[in-house]
Amino acid sequence: MTSPALDVDTFLNQPLTARIATCGPTVRPVWFLWEDGAFWVLTGPWARLFDRVRSNPAVALVVDVCDIEKGLVQQVIARGDAELVPFDVPRGRRKLICYLGADESRWDTRFVRYLYDDPEVRGTTWLRLVPDSLTAEDLSFSVTA
Template sequence: MTSPAFDVESFLGQSLTARIATYGPTVRPVWFLWEDGAFWVLTGPWAKLFDHVRSNPRVALVVDVCDIETGLVRQVIARGEAELVPFDVPRGRRKLIRYLGADESRWDARFVHYLYDDPAERGTTWLRLVPDALTAQDLSYSVTG
């Protein structure tokens, strides 16, 4: 990867929604955690994403922003083979806090159960993508007027 004009680590540390594409093609929005050089996406047997990755692990993922008022346009595109790995609660908590805030009492119940139910019983799994290719671009423009 060539060095973009912005801090990719800080960009991926924001509470942004990514879109992940699987073979088919199928594209879906996901919350993610960028940690240890990998994208981490919560999934399980209840989700089509889980089945798609089990049948063909090649995926592409994009995280981007486009603000027409300020001209800020940035994107990170990752490609590679995803793997389904066991869910761990500490990482799950970090991911959910990132999107929902630290006060778990304010979270919708559908998110709380990921931290307190038995992941093996529910089938909660991580989709982990260590990118084979990662492209970051700053396509920002000046707004006049």
């Protein structure tokens, strides 16, 4: 039996948590924005991720869902060299809206600061991963009562 095709854009535009692995090895959960064929992850000098990618840009990233009761099993695995690029507020807002909703007045202040603090002072940076390889699979199955 063949697996159904997974619509990568629809899947990755959900507010899911990815896990990103860097040389070390180390793995950490991250929120991300999937846009323009790239994963965008907020980072900066306060995070180990920033230093790890600066010293070795090779990363692997996985986004998956698994709901055994519904038989839903989907995954996207990406690999490549990440780059650290300047933060831009409009993209940051799009990312945070995906996870927190459009009403900024309801956001925790630590998220609002990313948009309104000076990124040059705070050091806010994007980790941008344009995957060299991307594998998407829908391994879902039928659940019988």
